[in-house]
Amino acid sequence: MKIGIVCYPTFGGSGVVATELGIALAKEGHKVxxxxxxxxxxxxxxxxxLFYHEVDMMSYPLFQxxxxxxxxxxxxxxxxxxxxxxxLHVHYAIPHASAAFxxxxxxxxxxxxxxxxxxxxxxxxxxxxxxxxxxxxxxxSINQSDGITAVSEDLKKDTYAHxxxxxxxxVIPNFIDLERFRKLKKEHFKTAICPNGxxxxxxxxxxxxxxxIEDVVNIxxxxxxxxxxxxxxxxxxxxxxxxENLCRECSDCDDIRFLGKLEAVEEVLSVADxxxxxxxxxxxxxxxxxxxxxxxxxxxxxxxxxxELNIHGFSGYxxxxxxxxxxxxxxxxxxxxKNLPTFKKNALSxxxxxxxxKILPLYENYYGEVLENNATILAV
Ligand code: GMT
Numbered sequence: 125m126k127i128g129i130v131c132y133p134t135f136g137g138s139g140v141v142a143t144e145l146g147i148a149l150a151k152e153g154h155k156v157x158x159x160x161x162x163x164x165x166x167x168x169x170x171x172x173x174l175f176y177h178e179v180d181m182m183s184y185p186l187f188q189x190x191x192x193x194x195x196x197x198x199x200x201x202x203x204x205x206x207x208x209x210x211x212l213h214v215h216y217a218i219p220h221a222s223a224a225f226x227x228x229x230x231x232x233x234x235x236x237x238x239x240x241x242x243x244x245x246x247x248x249x250x251x252x253x254x255x256x257x258x259x260x261x262x263x264x265s266i267n268q269s270d271g272i273t274a275v276s277e278d279l280k281k282d283t284y285a286h287x288x289x290x291x292x293x294x295v296i297p298n299f300i301d302l303e304r305f306r307k308l309k310k311e312h313f314k315t316a317i318c319p320n321g322x323x324x325x326x327x328x329x330x331x332x333x334x335x336x337i338e339d340v341v342n343i344x345x346x347x348x349x350x351x352x353x354x355x356x357x358x359x360x361x362x363x364x365x366x367x368e369n370l371c372r373e374c375s376d377c378d379d380i381r382f383l384g385k386l387e388a389v390e391e392v393l394s395v396a397d398x399x400x401x402x403x404x405x406x407x408x409x410x411x412x413x414x415x416x417x418x419x420x421x422x423x424x425x426x427x428x429x430x431x432e433l434n435i436h437g438f439s440g441y442x443x444x445x446x447x448x449x450x451x452x453x454x455x456x457x458x459x460x461x462k463n464l465p466t467f468k469k470n471a472l473s474x475x476x477x478x479x480x481x482k483i484l485p486l487y488e489n490y491y492g493e494v495l496e497n498n499a500t501i502l503a504v
Contacts, residue, residue: 125491126155128203130196130224131215133164136330137410138245141275141298142215143167148301148484150174157207159199161192165387177203193219193226200227204238211491213241217248218258221265228268239498241271241491244293246407249274249283250428251334263287271494273487276429279407294490297432298408299483300475305417307394307472314395317381322352323459326396326420328389328411329403331361336425339402339448341370343423344380346452351459355380356396358389393418398458404445406430416440416475421458421467423451439474440467 127149131142143164146156150173157175158164167176179199181190200223203209212227214220224240231238242265247253253262266272266283272293274280280293318324325344329335337357344355357367357380364382371380386392393399399415401424406412408429412422416433422440424430436442441454458467 125149125211125495126157126207126209127491128157128159128200128207128209128212129215130159130200130212130220131164133158133160133162133167136216137298137408138216138243138248139164140166140410141245142213142243144299144301144480145213145484145487146174147171148480149488152484152488155207157203157209159196159203161196175207193223196220196223197226197230200224201230204231205234205236209238211239211241211495213243213491215243216245217242217262217266218252219261221269222261225265225268237498237502239270239494240268241273241494242266242269243296244272244274244279244283244407246275246279246405246428247334249279249286250405250407254286259287263289267291270498271490273490275408276432278429278432282407282428296486296490297478297483298410298413299480300413300417300478301480302417302476305390305393305414305475307419308391310391310394313391317356317395318354320352322354322379323347323397324395325353325355325398325400325455326358326392326415327355327400328358328386328392328414329361329401331359331363331367333363334404334406335363336402336404336446337363337367338370339446339451340400341367341374341380342448343400343402343451343455345374346448347455347459348379350456353379353459356383356392357381358383358386358392360385389414390418393420396420397464398423398455399440400451400455401425401430402445402448402451403427403430409433413475413478416471419468419472421464421471423455423458433474433478435470435474439471 129146132139143166150156221242327340399420399422406428425445426442443450
């Protein structure tokens, strides 16, 4: 198949999923064309089946906000037409689904039929998409997609609850490449960070308010009263200055380190003992899956799709949003030396259920289904 993938090429979870999916499809022999405003972060190598098309934006003094959606739709038309794509798969509804709708209509006028699949990732539905400034266009363009997928049952439920969607949404969970995300032999890192055998807590995110990073710091402070621990915070974003201030107020602020946007996050996860994800909302929680694949148990909230990933009492524990006391209690239980090895083993065994090789065929089959439906509609 010739597949066009549209996504945000930055550090966000949706861009990571889209890029990893494209790479995996290319390895299976499909021709994959990425259409984005810059080279996706993880697409930094050569593969004969991978292509990249940059969306160029003309700047003009009249534009207070550059019309990205228009430029993207024009680029989609160009790539579909000249690369003879079979299908367009857009990740994150805003503005990718509506740009795909415009492109589809333009191509239709030129007798080219291109089915569009929209994958909903989370904040495009639960946060941004529900804003009145986007809502009607989001609902319309999702309904106009030929196929719709969501990364969890909870996101599917939320989408039906908040938008008037008249089509079936297929749940295809996120996946993990266990060749990349596995426990690596990085014991020298552990010795450098935790020279006295402290337990290592890790959190990775884009530092947005929805991640509730202050809860991570407060859990850490509670843990410190009971056992020697260190905390690594990976990622960057708008909450970082606030969290840095909070950490500076902490008496043991040297035990908390900010690592920024680290690309090789699996190296840090390989030496971690516990991952904390206290998010207010999380459609799936890809960062937690990456941790579990590296044998790190997870303390998370029970918000959104997290209970579909993290199994309470097995791969970690789930608590209510903001319940720092409960998360501390569970963290102490996991970090107890008599429990930790079992939780680590369980975390990996849960991650294996989301292995790339299990999820990739779900996308390939869904592409086939959508293409077949499209062919039937055209034949009528
Ligand atoms: O978490 C973010 O703010 C980034 C966002 C994105 O779209 O890039 O992540 C969402 O998509 C990820 C990949 O499907 C999911 O694993 C995250 O749970 C989801 N984030 C939220 O729902 C807050």
